[in-house]
Amino acid sequence: MKSRQLFGNLFSSPWIITFLLFWLFPLVYSLYLGFTDYRLMHGEYAWVGFDNFIRLLSDTSFLMALKNTFIFVLGTIPATTVIALVLALLIEKNFPGRTIFRSGYFIPSITAMVVIALVFTNLYSRGGYIHLLAGILGLDPPENGFLLSSKTALLAVMAMDVWMSVGYYMLLFLAGLKAIPRELYEAAEVAGAGFWRRLSSITLPLLKPVALFIIVINTIKSFQVFVEIFVMTRGRYGSSTAVYFVYDTGLTRFEFGYASAAAYILFVVIAIFSIAQFVMFRRRRLG
Amino acid sequence: MKPIKYIILSAILVVMVFPLFWMFRVSLLPADLSLTVANLISSSVTLTAYRDLIGSGGMMRFFINSAVVGIAVTAGNILFCFMVGYALSRYRFIGRKFWFYSVIFVLMIPAHIIIIPLYLIIFRLGLYDTYWALILPFLVNPIGIFLVRQYIDTLPTSMEEAARIDGAGEFRILFRIIMPLCKPALAVLAIQVFLTNWNSFLFPLILTSSENVRTLPVALALLQGHQAIDWPHLMAGSAAAVIPVLVVFLFFQRHIVAGITAGAVKQ
Numbered sequence: 001m002k003s004r005q006l007f008g009n010l011f012s013s014p015w016i017i018t019f020l021l022f023w024l025f026p027l028v029y030s031l032y033l034g035f036t037d038y039r040l041m042h043g044e045y046a047w048v049g050f051d052n053f054i055r056l057l058s059d060t061s062f063l064m065a066l067k068n069t070f071i072f073v074l075g076t077i078p079a080t081t082v083i084a085l086v087l088a089l090l091i092e093k094n095f096p097g098r099t100i101f102r103s104g105y106f107i108p109s110i111t112a113m114v115v116i117a118l119v120f121t122n123l124y125s126r127g128g129y130i131h132l133l134a135g136i137l138g139l140d141p142p143e144n145g146f147l148l149s150s151k152t153a154l155l156a157v158m159a160m161d162v163w164m165s166v167g168y169y170m171l172l173f174l175a176g177l178k179a180i181p182r183e184l185y186e187a188a189e190v191a192g193a194g195f196w197r198r199l200s201s202i203t204l205p206l207l208k209p210v211a212l213f214i215i216v217i218n219t220i221k222s223f224q225v226f227v228e229i230f231v232m233t234r235g236r237y238g239s240s241t242a243v244y245f246v247y248d249t250g251l252t253r254f255e256f257g258y259a260s261a262a263a264y265i266l267f268v269v270i271a272i273f274s275i276a277q278f279v280m281f282r283r284r285r286l287g
Numbered sequence: 288m289k290p291i292k293y294i295i296l297s298a299i300l301v302v303m304v305f306p307l308f309w310m311f312r313v314s315l316l317p318a319d320l321s322l323t324v325a326n327l328i329s330s331s332v333t334l335t336a337y338r339d340l341i342g343s344g345g346m347m348r349f350f351i352n353s354a355v356v357g358i359a360v361t362a363g364n365i366l367f368c369f370m371v372g373y374a375l376s377r378y379r380f381i382g383r384k385f386w387f388y389s390v391i392f393v394l395m396i397p398a399h400i401i402i403i404p405l406y407l408i409i410f411r412l413g414l415y416d417t418y419w420a421l422i423l424p425f426l427v428n429p430i431g432i433f434l435v436r437q438y439i440d441t442l443p444t445s446m447e448e449a450a451r452i453d454g455a456g457e458f459r460i461l462f463r464i465i466m467p468l469c470k471p472a473l474a475v476l477a478i479q480v481f482l483t484n485w486n487s488f489l490f491p492l493i494l495t496s497s498e499n500v501r502t503l504p505v506a507l508a509l510l511q512g513h514q515a516i517d518w519p520h521l522m523a524g525s526a527a528a529v530i531p532v533l534v535v536f537l538f539f540q541r542h543i544v545a546g547i548t549a550g551a552v553k554q
Contacts, residue, residue, distance in 0.1 A: 008380025026404035175548035
């Protein structure tokens with residue numbers, strides 16, 4: 001029918017335009033730019049083949065940024081996932097005051113990252129509460145605060161990130177827990193299974209799909225860590241990350257070609273990780 | 288409930304809410320550049336920092352910018368995600384599958400890849416450093432389309448068919464019959480879009496440069512870049528960014544949770 005075709009396309013047009021102009025074209029365009037030496041808005045540029053990629057692989061500031069990104073991803077995701085799961089298990093059952101705890105744990109994750117990062121800049125700095133507390137505990141914090149030391153800057157940002165996002169993933173785990181049929185627990189209880197047995201034989205196996213979903217979306221998000229680095233350290237004290245490198249190279253030094261190549265390397269890394277996670281997920285489901 | 292569990296949960300609660308409490312506390316201190324982090328712990332309470340926000344040269348401008356962009360983007364998403372979601376759910380047209388896959392595709396793409404090209408495109412379109420730069424690319428989003436499509440899939444088609452037999456046009460069916468039925472999904476969508484947009488930082492940072500269109504999060508981050516940090520003013524500005532979110536959370540907590548968990552359990 002003609003009208004179906006007409007209205008289908010007409011009503012889809014906002015997406016069609018957005019997709020083509022702001023997603024598909026940029027995706028192709030930045031791949032192309034990655035093979036050019038385009039810098040500065042009105043400069044001339046030429047095709048340089050794989051030069052940018054070769055240069056990146058020996059660029060120490062890019063390699064450090066990439067290494068930090070891996071440290072960030074591999075450090076925060078296990079911590080976030082485990083803490084979120086524990087929180088979800090702690091407040092799973094209904095009890096007086098449950099909503100208060102759930103909301104309180106969740107609030108940091110809907111607050112603007114910029115605001116959280118600013119508050120933690122205060123807490124981490126010399127004389128700030130976390131700095132004071134670390135001193136009292138005898139942890140020997142860096143004299144000028146956690147963010148002005150190359151030993152602790154990245155770690156401090158990572159710790160804040162875990163703190164901020166556990167509430168969000170806790171909610172996802174709670175939704176997963178809710179979907180587990182009650183009868184399973186009842187049957188297990190009748191059979192005399194204790195708390196740990198029920199946890200390991202029912203809860204954890206049935207939460208696997210949710211856990212994998214959480215890990216996949218958190219991986220894609222964490223590989224792109226940027227805002228907290230921008231606000232808290234500006235990439236100094238050995239805390240630069242891949243997206244910060246892309247921003248800094250592309251939009252403060254206007255090396256569009258070089259920055260696009262760096263963005264594509266990260267893009268491929270994320271794609272490999274995501275695909276690997278999906279494959280692992282498939283295999284576990286079949287096996 | 289054992290008391291020990293309450294103690295543990297409460298201790299965690301303190302850890303989770305203290306930073307926000309501290310933000311409010313610092314925002315109520317007398318604005319004084321000589322304050323260092325070490326002597327912020329004082330007992331005085333004043334609204335000076337908030338008064339300065341509203342005064343000339345304050346952060347009111349950025350708050351208004353954030354609100355204008357947030358409302359425009361939210362309104363656009365309600366309308367456009369609804370239209371697209373409806374089309375992808377109900378019309379069997381050529382290309383439907385392709386556009387649906389494009390939605391899923393964009394859902395999975397890491398956004399960092401478009402930083403450089405989007406900056407260049409916006410610049411070439413002459414939109415750099417305007418409200419349009421912060422609105423046009425974000426008027427419709429894949430999660431929203433997905434949410435609406437899923438919702439409309441569950442609605443029976445009988446009402447549309449009856450309306451069509453009565454001679455109602457497609458626009459009338461779309462806006463008069465289907466849209467009211469989609470209110471719950473659209474509410475979830477609107478709140479999610481507004482919160483995301485209100486808090487967003489990366490694209491407002493790269494697509495604007497002047498104070499005329501700068502949004503509140505970007506303004507806060509750039510203020511912090513200065514050498515001596517004026518904590519009471521900075522925290523009062525932060526509070527201005529947080530309070531609308533807390534209000535939305537207070538009234539629409541259920542919608543927020545629904546939006547977050549909608550995608551997860553189906554996986």
